[in-house]
Amino acid sequence: MIGIFDSGIGGLTVVKALMEHLSGYDIIYFGDTARTPYGTKSSETVKKYALENTDFLLSKGAKIIVIACNTASSVATESVTENFNIPIFEVITPAVELSINTSHKLCIGIIGTRATVKSGIYEKKIREMKPKAKVYSKACPLLVPLVEEGWLKKPETKMIVKKYLHPLKVRQIDTLILGCTHYPLLKDIIQKKIGKKVNIIDSSIAVASKVKAFLENHQNINNMLSKKGMYRFFVSDVTEQFEKTAKSMLKIDIRLEHVSSS
Amino acid sequence: MIGIFDSGIGGLTVVKALMEHLSGYDIIYFGDTARTPYGTKSSETVKKYALENTDFLLSKGAKIIVIACNTASSVATESVTENFNIPIFEVITPAVELSINTSHKLCIGIIGTRATVKSGIYEKKIREMKPKAKVYSKACPLLVPLVEEGWLKKPETKMIVKKYLHPLKVRQIDTLILGCTHYPLLKDIIQKKIGKKVNIIDSSIAVASKVKAFLENHQNINNMLSKKGMYRFFVSDVTEQFEKTAKSMLKIDIRLEHVSSS
Numbered sequence: 001m002i003g004i005f006d007s008g009i010g011g012l013t014v015v016k017a018l019m020e021h022l023s024g025y026d027i028i029y030f031g032d033t034a035r036t037p038y039g040t041k042s043s044e045t046v047k048k049y050a051l052e053n054t055d056f057l058l059s060k061g062a063k064i065i066v067i068a069c070n071t072a073s074s075v076a077t078e079s080v081t082e083n084f085n086i087p088i089f090e091v092i093t094p095a096v097e098l099s100i101n102t103s104h105k106l107c108i109g110i111i112g113t114r115a116t117v118k119s120g121i122y123e124k125k126i127r128e129m130k131p132k133a134k135v136y137s138k139a140c141p142l143l144v145p146l147v148e149e150g151w152l153k154k155p156e157t158k159m160i161v162k163k164y165l166h167p168l169k170v171r172q173i174d175t176l177i178l179g180c181t182h183y184p185l186l187k188d189i190i191q192k193k194i195g196k197k198v199n200i201i202d203s204s205i206a207v208a209s210k211v212k213a214f215l216e217n218h219q220n221i222n223n224m225l226s227k228k229g230m231y232r233f234f235v236s237d238v239t240e241q242f243e244k245t246a247k248s249m250l251k252i253d254i255r256l257e258h259v260s261s262s
Numbered sequence: 263m264i265g266i267f268d269s270g271i272g273g274l275t276v277v278k279a280l281m282e283h284l285s286g287y288d289i290i291y292f293g294d295t296a297r298t299p300y301g302t303k304s305s306e307t308v309k310k311y312a313l314e315n316t317d318f319l320l321s322k323g324a325k326i327i328v329i330a331c332n333t334a335s336s337v338a339t340e341s342v343t344e345n346f347n348i349p350i351f352e353v354i355t356p357a358v359e360l361s362i363n364t365s366h367k368l369c370i371g372i373i374g375t376r377a378t379v380k381s382g383i384y385e386k387k388i389r390e391m392k393p394k395a396k397v398y399s400k401a402c403p404l405l406v407p408l409v410e411e412g413w414l415k416k417p418e419t420k421m422i423v424k425k426y427l428h429p430l431k432v433r434q435i436d437t438l439i440l441g442c443t444h445y446p447l448l449k450d451i452i453q454k455k456i457g458k459k460v461n462i463i464d465s466s467i468a469v470a471s472k473v474k475a476f477l478e479n480h481q482n483i484n485n486m487l488s489k490k491g492m493y494r495f496f497v498s499d500v501t502e503q504f505e506k507t508a509k510s511m512l513k514i515d516i517r518l519e520h521v522s523s524s
Contacts (some may be wrong), residue, residue: 034297040295040503045499141407142407145404145407148406156422237303239303252372
Protein backbone atom coordinates (compact mmCIF):
# COMPACT_ATOMS: atom_id res chain seq x y z
CA MET A 1 0.00 0.00 0.00
CA ILE A 2 0.90 3.64 -0.39
CA GLY A 3 1.05 5.18 3.10
CA ILE A 4 0.28 8.88 3.58
CA PHE A 5 0.22 10.97 6.69
CA ASP A 6 -0.67 14.53 7.55
CA SER A 7 -1.39 16.49 10.70
CA GLY A 8 -5.08 16.53 9.82
CA ILE A 9 -7.31 16.91 6.79
CA GLY A 10 -4.92 18.84 4.53
CA GLY A 11 -3.23 15.68 3.25
CA LEU A 12 -6.53 14.59 1.72
CA THR A 13 -5.70 16.90 -1.20
CA VAL A 14 -2.71 14.60 -1.79
CA VAL A 15 -4.92 11.50 -1.51
CA LYS A 16 -7.20 13.03 -4.12
CA ALA A 17 -4.30 13.73 -6.48
CA LEU A 18 -2.94 10.19 -5.99
CA MET A 19 -6.38 8.69 -6.65
CA GLU A 20 -6.40 10.57 -9.95
CA HIS A 21 -2.78 9.87 -10.99
CA LEU A 22 -2.56 6.29 -9.72
CA SER A 23 -6.08 5.02 -10.09
CA GLY A 24 -6.73 1.73 -8.28
CA TYR A 25 -3.64 1.77 -6.03
CA ASP A 26 -4.45 0.96 -2.41
CA ILE A 27 -3.91 3.87 -0.06
CA ILE A 28 -3.67 4.01 3.71
CA TYR A 29 -4.02 7.44 5.28
CA PHE A 30 -3.23 8.62 8.78
CA GLY A 31 -4.48 12.03 9.91
CA ASP A 32 -3.00 13.02 13.26
CA THR A 33 -6.11 14.95 14.23
CA ALA A 34 -5.47 14.56 17.98
CA ARG A 35 -2.27 16.57 17.68
CA THR A 36 -3.14 18.88 14.79
CA PRO A 37 -1.93 21.46 13.83
CA TYR A 38 1.79 20.83 13.31
CA GLY A 39 2.48 24.29 11.82
CA THR A 40 2.64 26.07 15.16
CA LYS A 41 4.81 23.44 16.89
CA SER A 42 8.56 23.16 17.33
CA SER A 43 10.76 21.12 14.96
CA GLU A 44 11.62 18.55 17.64
CA THR A 45 7.97 17.84 18.37
CA VAL A 46 7.06 17.55 14.68
CA LYS A 47 9.99 15.14 14.07
CA LYS A 48 8.85 12.91 16.91
CA TYR A 49 5.31 12.83 15.53
CA ALA A 50 6.51 12.11 11.96
CA LEU A 51 8.56 9.10 13.10
CA GLU A 52 5.61 7.74 15.08
CA ASN A 53 3.23 8.22 12.16
CA THR A 54 5.58 6.47 9.71
CA ASP A 55 6.00 3.59 12.12
CA PHE A 56 2.23 3.24 12.34
CA LEU A 57 1.74 3.22 8.55
CA LEU A 58 4.46 0.57 8.11
CA SER A 59 2.78 -1.60 10.74
CA LYS A 60 -0.38 -1.44 8.59
CA GLY A 61 1.42 -2.56 5.41
CA ALA A 62 2.67 0.63 3.74
CA LYS A 63 5.60 0.04 1.36
CA ILE A 64 6.22 3.66 0.40
CA ILE A 65 5.45 6.79 2.42
CA VAL A 66 4.21 10.19 1.33
CA ILE A 67 4.63 12.91 3.95
CA ALA A 68 1.60 14.94 2.91
CA CYS A 69 2.21 17.81 5.31
CA ASN A 70 4.53 20.69 4.46
CA THR A 71 5.54 21.31 8.04
CA ALA A 72 6.57 17.68 8.55
CA SER A 73 8.16 17.59 5.07
CA SER A 74 10.27 20.63 5.88
CA VAL A 75 11.52 19.61 9.31
CA ALA A 76 11.23 15.80 9.49
CA THR A 77 12.03 14.27 6.06
CA GLU A 78 15.68 13.72 6.93
CA SER A 79 14.86 11.96 10.21
CA VAL A 80 12.24 9.76 8.56
CA THR A 81 14.57 8.83 5.67
CA GLU A 82 17.39 7.99 8.09
CA ASN A 83 15.19 5.82 10.27
CA PHE A 84 13.24 3.84 7.67
CA ASN A 85 14.68 1.97 4.70
CA ILE A 86 11.85 2.52 2.18
CA PRO A 87 11.07 5.22 -0.41
CA ILE A 88 9.95 8.43 1.31
CA PHE A 89 8.29 11.25 -0.63
CA GLU A 90 7.70 14.73 0.64
CA VAL A 91 5.64 17.55 -0.82
CA ILE A 92 8.32 20.23 -1.11
CA THR A 93 10.84 19.05 -3.73
CA PRO A 94 8.22 18.20 -6.39
CA ALA A 95 6.65 21.66 -6.01
CA VAL A 96 10.06 23.36 -6.16
CA GLU A 97 11.03 21.45 -9.34
CA LEU A 98 7.72 22.25 -11.00
CA SER A 99 8.01 25.94 -10.06
CA ILE A 100 11.50 26.43 -11.49
CA ASN A 101 10.61 24.48 -14.63
CA THR A 102 7.59 26.64 -15.38
CA SER A 103 8.54 30.10 -14.07
CA HIS A 104 9.69 32.52 -16.79
CA LYS A 105 11.03 35.30 -14.57
CA LEU A 106 12.19 33.03 -11.72
CA CYS A 107 10.35 35.34 -9.36
CA ILE A 108 8.63 32.89 -7.06
CA GLY A 109 6.34 33.37 -4.07
CA ILE A 110 5.68 30.83 -1.33
CA ILE A 111 2.87 30.72 1.21
CA GLY A 112 2.76 28.28 4.13
CA THR A 113 2.39 27.88 7.87
CA ARG A 114 4.65 29.78 10.23
CA ALA A 115 6.84 26.67 10.78
CA THR A 116 7.27 25.96 7.06
CA VAL A 117 8.13 29.56 6.21
CA LYS A 118 10.48 29.88 9.18
CA SER A 119 12.34 26.73 8.08
CA GLY A 120 13.29 28.54 4.83
CA ILE A 121 13.34 25.19 3.06
CA TYR A 122 11.65 26.35 -0.16
CA GLU A 123 14.09 29.24 -0.66
CA LYS A 124 16.99 26.93 0.09
CA LYS A 125 15.89 24.28 -2.41
CA ILE A 126 15.03 26.82 -5.12
CA ARG A 127 18.40 28.57 -4.71
CA GLU A 128 20.28 25.26 -4.80
CA MET A 129 18.85 24.69 -8.28
CA LYS A 130 18.62 28.31 -9.45
CA PRO A 131 20.96 30.56 -7.45
CA LYS A 132 19.66 33.70 -9.17
CA ALA A 133 15.99 33.07 -8.45
CA LYS A 134 14.09 35.71 -6.51
CA VAL A 135 12.10 34.08 -3.74
CA TYR A 136 9.58 35.71 -1.39
CA SER A 137 7.76 33.92 1.42
CA LYS A 138 4.76 34.77 3.55
CA ALA A 139 3.44 32.83 6.54
CA CYS A 140 -0.36 32.55 6.54
CA PRO A 141 -1.25 30.87 9.86
CA LEU A 142 -4.98 31.64 9.70
CA LEU A 143 -5.65 29.82 6.43
CA VAL A 144 -5.56 26.36 7.98
CA PRO A 145 -8.20 27.16 10.62
CA LEU A 146 -10.33 28.87 7.95
CA VAL A 147 -10.21 25.72 5.80
CA GLU A 148 -10.84 23.43 8.76
CA GLU A 149 -13.83 25.64 9.63
CA GLY A 150 -15.14 25.22 6.06
CA TRP A 151 -15.11 28.99 5.40
CA LEU A 152 -13.94 28.48 1.83
CA LYS A 153 -15.89 31.31 0.19
CA LYS A 154 -16.66 33.74 3.00
CA PRO A 155 -15.81 37.46 2.57
CA GLU A 156 -13.62 37.35 5.70
CA THR A 157 -11.56 34.57 4.11
CA LYS A 158 -11.18 36.65 0.94
CA MET A 159 -9.99 39.64 2.98
CA ILE A 160 -7.49 37.58 4.94
CA VAL A 161 -6.14 35.93 1.76
CA LYS A 162 -5.81 39.37 0.16
CA LYS A 163 -3.95 40.74 3.18
CA TYR A 164 -1.56 37.79 3.28
CA LEU A 165 -0.86 37.90 -0.47
CA HIS A 166 -0.32 41.66 -0.66
CA PRO A 167 3.48 41.63 -0.01
CA LEU A 168 3.91 38.94 -2.69
CA LYS A 169 1.73 40.80 -5.19
CA VAL A 170 3.81 43.98 -4.94
CA ARG A 171 6.91 41.88 -5.73
CA GLN A 172 5.24 40.89 -9.03
CA ILE A 173 5.89 37.19 -8.64
CA ASP A 174 5.00 35.07 -11.69
CA THR A 175 4.69 31.79 -9.76
CA LEU A 176 3.14 31.01 -6.39
CA ILE A 177 3.79 27.77 -4.52
CA LEU A 178 0.98 26.64 -2.21
CA GLY A 179 3.28 25.45 0.56
CA CYS A 180 0.57 23.81 2.66
CA THR A 181 -1.68 20.93 1.66
CA HIS A 182 -4.75 22.76 2.98
CA TYR A 183 -4.35 25.63 0.55
CA PRO A 184 -5.54 23.92 -2.68
CA LEU A 185 -9.01 24.17 -1.12
CA LEU A 186 -8.64 27.97 -1.35
CA LYS A 187 -7.06 27.90 -4.82
CA ASP A 188 -9.84 29.92 -6.54
CA ILE A 189 -9.66 32.77 -4.01
CA ILE A 190 -5.86 32.72 -4.04
CA GLN A 191 -5.78 32.87 -7.86
CA LYS A 192 -8.19 35.81 -7.86
CA LYS A 193 -6.29 37.79 -5.22
CA ILE A 194 -2.77 37.17 -6.55
CA GLY A 195 -3.85 37.80 -10.16
CA LYS A 196 -4.76 35.46 -12.99
CA LYS A 197 -1.35 35.72 -14.69
CA VAL A 198 0.42 34.11 -11.73
CA ASN A 199 0.98 30.38 -12.11
CA ILE A 200 -0.11 28.54 -8.98
CA ILE A 201 1.84 25.41 -8.05
CA ASP A 202 -0.28 22.90 -6.18
CA SER A 203 2.08 20.62 -4.23
CA SER A 204 -0.50 17.83 -4.01
CA ILE A 205 -0.52 17.47 -7.81
CA ALA A 206 3.26 17.85 -8.01
CA VAL A 207 3.94 15.04 -5.53
CA ALA A 208 1.40 12.71 -7.14
CA SER A 209 3.13 13.11 -10.54
CA LYS A 210 6.47 12.41 -8.86
CA VAL A 211 5.24 9.21 -7.18
CA LYS A 212 3.74 8.03 -10.49
CA ALA A 213 7.02 8.64 -12.37
CA PHE A 214 8.99 6.87 -9.62
CA LEU A 215 6.80 3.77 -9.78
CA GLU A 216 7.06 3.63 -13.59
CA ASN A 217 10.85 3.54 -13.17
CA HIS A 218 10.93 1.13 -10.20
CA GLN A 219 8.84 -1.86 -11.20
CA ASN A 220 10.11 -3.97 -8.27
CA ILE A 221 8.51 -1.52 -5.85
CA ASN A 222 5.48 -1.00 -8.08
CA ASN A 223 4.88 -4.77 -8.00
CA MET A 224 4.86 -4.74 -4.18
CA LEU A 225 1.96 -2.29 -4.08
CA SER A 226 -1.54 -3.75 -3.95
CA LYS A 227 -4.05 -2.36 -6.45
CA LYS A 228 -7.53 -3.28 -5.33
CA GLY A 229 -8.79 0.29 -5.11
CA MET A 230 -8.94 0.04 -1.32
CA TYR A 231 -8.69 3.15 0.81
CA ARG A 232 -8.32 3.14 4.60
CA PHE A 233 -8.46 6.30 6.69
CA PHE A 234 -7.05 6.31 10.21
CA VAL A 235 -7.26 9.32 12.50
CA SER A 236 -5.95 9.85 16.02
CA ASP A 237 -9.17 11.69 16.91
CA VAL A 238 -12.53 11.07 15.26
CA THR A 239 -14.37 14.33 14.59
CA GLU A 240 -17.44 15.00 12.46
CA GLN A 241 -15.70 17.80 10.61
CA PHE A 242 -13.00 15.44 9.26
CA GLU A 243 -15.51 12.89 7.99
CA LYS A 244 -17.63 15.59 6.37
CA THR A 245 -14.68 17.24 4.64
CA ALA A 246 -13.17 13.92 3.52
CA LYS A 247 -16.43 12.76 1.95
CA SER A 248 -17.03 16.02 0.15
CA MET A 249 -13.43 16.22 -1.14
CA LEU A 250 -12.92 12.63 -2.24
CA LYS A 251 -16.49 11.89 -3.37
CA ILE A 252 -16.32 8.41 -1.88
CA ASP A 253 -17.98 6.94 1.17
CA ILE A 254 -15.34 6.60 3.84
CA ARG A 255 -15.29 5.09 7.30
CA LEU A 256 -12.84 6.62 9.77
CA GLU A 257 -10.84 4.19 11.89
CA HIS A 258 -9.57 5.43 15.23
CA VAL A 259 -6.02 4.88 16.45
CA SER A 260 -4.54 6.32 19.66
CA SER A 261 -1.63 8.66 19.17
CA SER A 262 0.98 7.81 21.75
CA MET B 263 1.20 25.63 44.99
CA ILE B 264 -1.84 26.40 42.89
CA GLY B 265 -1.70 24.23 39.75
CA ILE B 266 -3.30 25.47 36.53
CA PHE B 267 -3.48 23.87 33.14
CA ASP B 268 -4.79 24.85 29.75
CA SER B 269 -4.42 23.60 26.19
CA GLY B 270 -2.19 26.56 25.39
CA ILE B 271 -1.94 30.25 26.15
CA GLY B 272 -5.62 30.94 26.93
CA GLY B 273 -5.26 29.90 30.57
CA LEU B 274 -2.81 32.74 31.12
CA THR B 275 -5.86 35.01 31.48
CA VAL B 276 -6.71 32.89 34.54
CA VAL B 277 -3.13 33.17 35.84
CA LYS B 278 -3.41 36.92 35.50
CA ALA B 279 -6.70 37.02 37.42
CA LEU B 280 -5.25 34.78 40.16
CA MET B 281 -2.15 36.97 40.44
CA GLU B 282 -4.47 39.91 41.05
CA HIS B 283 -6.91 38.18 43.43
CA LEU B 284 -4.37 36.06 45.33
CA SER B 285 -1.26 38.17 45.25
CA GLY B 286 1.88 36.30 46.32
CA TYR B 287 0.50 32.76 46.04
CA ASP B 288 2.85 30.42 44.17
CA ILE B 289 1.48 29.24 40.84
CA ILE B 290 2.55 26.43 38.58
CA TYR B 291 1.19 26.51 35.04
CA PHE B 292 1.13 23.83 32.38
CA GLY B 293 0.24 24.79 28.80
CA ASP B 294 -0.23 21.74 26.60
CA THR B 295 1.06 23.55 23.54
CA ALA B 296 2.19 20.35 21.80
CA ARG B 297 -1.41 19.14 21.64
CA THR B 298 -3.27 22.45 21.41
CA PRO B 299 -6.07 23.16 20.55
CA TYR B 300 -8.45 21.02 22.60
CA GLY B 301 -11.61 22.68 21.26
CA THR B 302 -11.68 20.70 18.03
CA LYS B 303 -10.94 17.33 19.64
CA SER B 304 -13.23 14.57 20.89
CA SER B 305 -14.30 14.28 24.54
CA GLU B 306 -12.37 11.06 25.08
CA THR B 307 -9.12 12.61 23.89
CA VAL B 308 -9.59 15.76 26.00
CA LYS B 309 -10.34 13.64 29.12
CA LYS B 310 -7.14 11.65 28.62
CA TYR B 311 -5.10 14.86 28.28
CA ALA B 312 -6.74 16.46 31.35
CA LEU B 313 -5.88 13.47 33.55
CA GLU B 314 -2.28 13.48 32.33
CA ASN B 315 -1.94 17.24 32.90
CA THR B 316 -3.34 17.01 36.46
CA ASP B 317 -0.99 14.16 37.24
CA PHE B 318 1.94 16.25 36.06
CA LEU B 319 0.97 19.29 38.16
CA LEU B 320 0.57 17.12 41.29
CA SER B 321 4.01 15.64 40.69
CA LYS B 322 5.36 19.22 40.77
CA GLY B 323 3.71 20.03 44.10
CA ALA B 324 0.25 21.43 43.23
CA LYS B 325 -2.26 21.13 46.10
CA ILE B 326 -5.29 22.49 44.28
CA ILE B 327 -6.00 22.43 40.54
CA VAL B 328 -7.65 25.00 38.29
CA ILE B 329 -8.73 23.64 34.91
CA ALA B 330 -8.26 26.90 33.00
CA CYS B 331 -9.64 25.62 29.71
CA ASN B 332 -13.35 25.64 28.96
CA THR B 333 -13.20 22.60 26.72
CA ALA B 334 -11.45 20.52 29.39
CA SER B 335 -13.71 22.00 32.09
CA SER B 336 -16.81 21.00 30.17
CA VAL B 337 -15.86 17.44 29.29
CA ALA B 338 -13.20 16.37 31.82
CA THR B 339 -13.99 17.90 35.26
CA GLU B 340 -15.90 14.81 36.40
CA SER B 341 -13.06 12.44 35.42
CA VAL B 342 -10.44 14.62 37.08
CA THR B 343 -12.49 14.99 40.30
CA GLU B 344 -13.10 11.23 40.45
CA ASN B 345 -9.43 10.38 39.95
CA PHE B 346 -7.74 12.91 42.26
CA ASN B 347 -8.61 13.60 45.87
CA ILE B 348 -7.88 17.34 45.99
CA PRO B 349 -9.93 20.51 45.32
CA ILE B 350 -10.55 20.90 41.60
CA PHE B 351 -11.84 24.17 40.13
CA GLU B 352 -13.17 24.65 36.64
CA VAL B 353 -14.01 27.81 34.75
CA ILE B 354 -17.66 27.12 33.92
CA THR B 355 -19.59 27.08 37.22
CA PRO B 356 -18.16 30.40 38.51
CA ALA B 357 -19.12 32.13 35.24
CA VAL B 358 -22.60 30.59 35.31
CA GLU B 359 -23.19 31.72 38.90
CA LEU B 360 -22.00 35.23 38.16
CA SER B 361 -24.17 35.45 35.05
CA ILE B 362 -27.41 34.42 36.77
CA ASN B 363 -26.67 36.68 39.73
CA THR B 364 -26.19 39.73 37.55
CA SER B 365 -28.57 39.20 34.60
CA HIS B 366 -31.84 41.15 34.87
CA LYS B 367 -33.76 39.52 32.02
CA LEU B 368 -32.12 36.09 32.38
CA CYS B 369 -31.46 36.20 28.67
CA ILE B 370 -27.91 34.90 28.44
CA GLY B 371 -25.58 34.32 25.52
CA ILE B 372 -22.55 32.03 25.48
CA ILE B 373 -19.65 31.92 23.06
CA GLY B 374 -17.01 29.20 23.03
CA THR B 375 -15.18 26.60 20.97
CA ARG B 376 -17.14 24.04 18.99
CA ALA B 377 -16.49 21.37 21.66
CA THR B 378 -17.66 23.57 24.55
CA VAL B 379 -20.81 24.69 22.76
CA LYS B 380 -21.61 21.17 21.58
CA SER B 381 -21.31 19.87 25.15
CA GLY B 382 -24.25 22.13 26.12
CA ILE B 383 -22.80 22.41 29.63
CA TYR B 384 -23.48 26.14 30.11
CA GLU B 385 -27.16 25.82 29.18
CA LYS B 386 -27.48 22.77 31.42
CA LYS B 387 -25.92 24.48 34.44
CA ILE B 388 -27.87 27.72 33.92
CA ARG B 389 -31.17 25.83 33.59
CA GLU B 390 -30.44 23.74 36.67
CA MET B 391 -30.31 26.98 38.68
CA LYS B 392 -32.83 29.03 36.69
CA PRO B 393 -35.16 26.77 34.70
CA LYS B 394 -36.84 29.71 32.99
CA ALA B 395 -33.65 31.35 31.73
CA LYS B 396 -33.31 31.90 28.00
CA VAL B 397 -29.92 30.69 26.83
CA TYR B 398 -28.35 31.04 23.37
CA SER B 399 -24.98 29.64 22.33
CA LYS B 400 -22.69 30.24 19.40
CA ALA B 401 -19.50 28.35 18.55
CA CYS B 402 -16.68 30.67 17.40
CA PRO B 403 -13.84 28.34 16.32
CA LEU B 404 -11.79 31.04 14.55
CA LEU B 405 -11.35 33.28 17.60
CA VAL B 406 -8.67 31.08 19.20
CA PRO B 407 -6.41 31.08 16.12
CA LEU B 408 -6.96 34.85 15.73
CA VAL B 409 -5.82 35.40 19.33
CA GLU B 410 -2.90 32.99 19.00
CA GLU B 411 -1.90 34.90 15.84
CA GLY B 412 -2.00 38.15 17.81
CA TRP B 413 -4.62 39.72 15.49
CA LEU B 414 -6.37 41.40 18.41
CA LYS B 415 -7.38 44.63 16.67
CA LYS B 416 -7.39 43.80 12.96
CA PRO B 417 -10.46 44.67 10.83
CA GLU B 418 -10.81 41.02 9.80
CA THR B 419 -11.04 40.05 13.48
CA LYS B 420 -13.74 42.69 14.02
CA MET B 421 -15.72 41.35 11.05
CA ILE B 422 -15.46 37.77 12.23
CA VAL B 423 -16.48 38.71 15.80
CA LYS B 424 -19.45 40.66 14.40
CA LYS B 425 -20.53 37.70 12.26
CA TYR B 426 -20.28 35.27 15.16
CA LEU B 427 -22.18 37.57 17.57
CA HIS B 428 -24.97 38.46 15.15
CA PRO B 429 -27.35 35.60 16.13
CA LEU B 430 -26.92 36.49 19.82
CA LYS B 431 -27.45 40.18 19.21
CA VAL B 432 -30.81 39.62 17.50
CA ARG B 433 -31.93 37.63 20.57
CA GLN B 434 -31.29 40.78 22.66
CA ILE B 435 -29.26 39.01 25.33
CA ASP B 436 -28.39 41.16 28.36
CA THR B 437 -25.43 39.01 29.47
CA LEU B 438 -22.69 37.31 27.47
CA ILE B 439 -20.44 34.63 28.92
CA LEU B 440 -16.97 34.40 27.37
CA GLY B 441 -16.84 30.61 27.39
CA CYS B 442 -13.21 30.33 26.38
CA THR B 443 -10.18 31.60 28.26
CA HIS B 444 -8.73 33.12 25.07
CA TYR B 445 -11.68 35.46 24.61
CA PRO B 446 -10.90 38.03 27.34
CA LEU B 447 -8.10 39.18 25.02
CA LEU B 448 -10.83 40.21 22.54
CA LYS B 449 -13.10 41.69 25.21
CA ASP B 450 -13.06 45.25 23.81
CA ILE B 451 -14.09 44.17 20.31
CA ILE B 452 -16.70 41.79 21.69
CA GLN B 453 -18.17 44.53 23.88
CA LYS B 454 -18.36 46.89 20.91
CA LYS B 455 -19.99 44.38 18.59
CA ILE B 456 -22.52 42.94 21.05
CA GLY B 457 -23.43 46.42 22.38
CA LYS B 458 -22.33 48.34 25.44
CA LYS B 459 -25.46 47.49 27.44
CA VAL B 460 -24.62 43.78 27.47
CA ASN B 461 -22.81 42.63 30.59
CA ILE B 462 -19.79 40.50 29.67
CA ILE B 463 -18.84 37.71 32.05
CA ASP B 464 -15.14 36.94 32.02
CA SER B 465 -14.68 33.40 33.32
CA SER B 466 -11.06 34.04 34.31
CA ILE B 467 -12.14 36.69 36.83
CA ALA B 468 -15.08 34.57 38.00
CA VAL B 469 -12.92 31.54 38.79
CA ALA B 470 -10.24 33.62 40.55
CA SER B 471 -12.90 35.08 42.89
CA LYS B 472 -14.20 31.59 43.56
CA VAL B 473 -10.74 30.22 44.43
CA LYS B 474 -10.14 33.19 46.74
CA ALA B 475 -13.45 32.67 48.58
CA PHE B 476 -12.74 28.94 48.89
CA LEU B 477 -9.34 29.52 50.47
CA GLU B 478 -10.77 32.04 52.93
CA ASN B 479 -13.20 29.34 54.07
CA HIS B 480 -10.69 26.46 54.08
CA GLN B 481 -7.71 27.61 56.11
CA ASN B 482 -6.25 24.09 56.34
CA ILE B 483 -5.83 24.06 52.56
CA ASN B 484 -4.82 27.72 52.45
CA ASN B 485 -2.03 26.93 54.91
CA MET B 486 -0.70 24.19 52.61
CA LEU B 487 -0.17 26.66 49.77
CA SER B 488 3.23 28.32 49.51
CA LYS B 489 3.23 32.11 49.13
CA LYS B 490 6.62 33.20 47.91
CA GLY B 491 5.33 34.90 44.75
CA MET B 492 6.93 32.17 42.61
CA TYR B 493 5.56 31.40 39.19
CA ARG B 494 6.63 28.44 37.05
CA PHE B 495 5.49 27.93 33.48
CA PHE B 496 5.74 24.52 31.86
CA VAL B 497 4.79 23.87 28.24
CA SER B 498 4.76 20.68 26.20
CA ASP B 499 6.16 22.59 23.23
CA VAL B 500 8.30 25.69 23.48
CA THR B 501 7.30 28.29 20.89
CA GLU B 502 8.28 31.95 20.60
CA GLN B 503 4.66 33.01 20.29
CA PHE B 504 3.82 31.60 23.75
CA GLU B 505 6.70 33.34 25.47
CA LYS B 506 5.92 36.64 23.75
CA THR B 507 2.21 36.52 24.62
CA ALA B 508 2.87 35.41 28.21
CA LYS B 509 5.31 38.24 28.86
CA SER B 510 3.05 40.88 27.37
CA MET B 511 -0.02 39.62 29.26
CA LEU B 512 1.48 39.04 32.67
CA LYS B 513 4.05 41.87 32.63
CA ILE B 514 6.62 39.65 34.32
CA ASP B 515 9.77 38.08 32.98
CA ILE B 516 9.10 34.38 32.55
CA ARG B 517 11.23 31.41 31.60
CA LEU B 518 9.43 28.55 29.87
CA GLU B 519 10.29 25.04 31.05
CA HIS B 520 9.78 22.20 28.60
CA VAL B 521 8.08 18.94 29.52
CA SER B 522 7.25 16.13 27.06
CA SER B 523 3.59 15.35 26.70
CA SER B 524 3.25 11.59 26.70
